[in-house]
Amino acid sequence: MRQEAPLRAGEELPPLEIPVTRTLIVAGALASRDYQDVHHDPELARQKGSPDIFMNILTTNGLVGRYVTDHFGPTAVLRRVAIRLGAPNHPGDTMVLTGTVEQVDGDTATVRVAGSNALGHHVTGTVTVTVPPAAPSGGAG
Amino acid sequence: MGEDELGARLKAYEGRAATVAGVGKDPVNLPMIRHWCEAMGDTNPAYTGPDAVAPPTMLQAWIMGGLSGHGGHSQAYDELSALLDEAGCTSIVATDCEQEYLRPLRPGDEITFDSVIESVSDRKTTKLGTGYFVTTRTNVRVGPDLVGTHRFRVLKYAPAPRPRKPPPRPRPVVNRDNAGFWAGVAEHRLLIQRCTGCGTLRFPWLPGCNHCGCPDWDTVEASGEGTVFSYVVMHHPPFPAFDPPYAVALVELTEGVRMISNVVGLPCDKVRTGLPVRLEFRSYDDELTLPVFRALEEAV
Ligand SMILES: [Zn+2]
Numbered sequence: 407m408r409q410e411a412p413l414r415a416g417e418e419l420p421p422l423e424i425p426v427t428r429t430l431i432v433a434g435a436l437a438s439r440d441y442q443d444v445h446h447d448p449e450l451a452r453q454k455g456s457p458d459i460f461m462n463i464l465t466t467n468g469l470v471g472r473y474v475t476d477h478f479g480p481t482a483v484l485r486r487v488a489i490r491l492g493a494p495n496h497p498g499d500t501m502v503l504t505g506t507v508e509q510v511d512g513d514t515a516t517v518r519v520a521g522s523n524a525l526g527h528h529v530t531g532t533v534t535v536t537v538p539p540a541a542p543s544g545g546a547g
Numbered sequence: 548m549g550e551d552e553l554g555a556r557l558k559a560y561e562g563r564a565a566t567v568a569g570v571g572k573d574p575v576n577l578p579m580i581r582h583w584c585e586a587m588g589d590t591n592p593a594y595t596g597p598d599a600v601a602p603p604t605m606l607q608a609w610i611m612g613g614l615s616g617h618g619g620h621s622q623a624y625d626e627l628s629a630l631l632d633e634a635g636c637t638s639i640v641a642t643d644c645e646q647e648y649l650r651p652l653r654p655g656d657e658i659t660f661d662s663v664i665e666s667v668s669d670r671k672t673t674k675l676g677t678g679y680f681v682t683t684r685t686n687v688r689v690g691p692d693l694v695g696t697h698r699f700r701v702l703k704y705a706p707a708p709r710p711r712k713p714p715p716r717p718r719p720v721v722n723r724d725n726a727g728f729w730a731g732v733a734e735h736r737l738l739i740q741r742c743t744g745c746g747t748l749r750f751p752w753l754p755g756c757n758h759c760g761c762p763d764w765d766t767v768e769a770s771g772e773g774t775v776f777s778y779v780v781m782h783h784p785p786f787p788a789f790d791p792p793y794a795v796a797l798v799e800l801t802e803g804v805r806m807i808s809n810v811v812g813l814p815c816d817k818v819r820t821g822l823p824v825r826l827e828f829r830s831y832d833d834e835l836t837l838p839v840f841r842a843l844e845e846a847v
């Protein structure tokens with residue numbers, strides 16, 4: 407987790423590697439109540455023009471949110487998440503999430519996030535997050 | 548339907564309600580939050596314990612229809628979907644999601660929502676297929692309070708046919724009686740059986756001579772010259788490994804025997820009886836080489 411440094415435009419978040427397993431794709435789809443067959447049934451996914459099942463957008467959204475709050479800590483509050491999907495995440499892929507603080511306005515930062523796999527960008531987007539200043543720590547009350 | 552007459556009909560749905568008075572199937576609850584966090588690998592302590600809030604990115608999960616489907620879709624949305632389905636755009640993939648979170652959701656919050664069809668794109672061709680992007684915007688409420696907004700774009704599309712690798716050509720059945728022939732093919736030699744009793748050539752390979760009944764034989768290597776004795780052009784039924792139409796010819800070799808093979812190097816409608824052909828060996832895959840006959844250029 408990030409230390410108590412002030413928010414700074416240009417700050418880069420450490421990359422996060424997400425192994426895209428079949429289990430992650432199916433667990434993410436079910437946890438998001440998404441029963442579209444392309445997220446759990448390889449045969450039906452193939453009939454619809456995809457080589458295998460692929461990650462649903464809600465899981466991608468959840469992972470992007472996690473990536474940002476993992477970095478800024480449990481007091482960080484997500485205000486806005488806007489993502490666009492590109493190359494699909496298939497079982498066996500590894501998605502690497504990267505992020506850069508693009509803009510800072512008081513205690514609120516806009517982070518540009520991208521998640522790439524071997525095919526290119528799976529996801530690009532921006533996350534707006536409020537990070538309250540750290541409470542003065544310790545202190546001899 | 549004409550050159551994007553469908554698109555015009557779809558555009559008429561812009562601005563119409565997609566969901567009216569939708570109700571979340573479950574109130575915001577800890578078990579669903581925990582399942583989400585497990586799936587996402589999210590260990591943020593804000594999502595556990597007595598003061599837990601829901602991960603904001605779960606917003607859409609609270610309004611999903613799940614296996615039992617949505618109840619709250621408007622007639623307009625159903626019509627739009629039906630129009631797309633009828634046009635073959637039966638597949639759907641989400642492309643964009645934009646969410647704003649106005650306040651955290653907490654266990655016990657009862658969700659209601661309504662949504663509007665914000666826009667329908669022109670017809671687009673993508674890697675997946677051709678279709679239309681449909682954007683909806685959903686307001687999510689708890690009681691009277693707007694707690695989040697959710698803009699969602701999907702591509703409803705007709706799947707592009709996937710270029711499928713054709714299955715391999717059928718393998719020859721190699722047995723004791725014809726193994727010598729296939730051994731010859733492996734060396735790019737076309738071997739004709741010859742009866743050692745009476746000298747009669749025979750093809751295809753057989754255990755004995757039709758002329759004198761003698762079981763003994765040796766072989767003669769065909770020169771490779773021949774003519775089309777007869778042929779058919781196969782149109783139907785199609786076999787997966789073949790690409791009709793194609794010519795199947797009965798080729799008479801200069802040695803006098805006839806064999807069935809393909810004529811290559813010539814459109815199948817140009818194959819004629821009497822066409823001079825010459826043997827060649829064609830490799831169809833790593834394990835299959837077959838003798839075929841090429842139309843001689845001077846004759847074409
Ligand atoms: Zn004989």
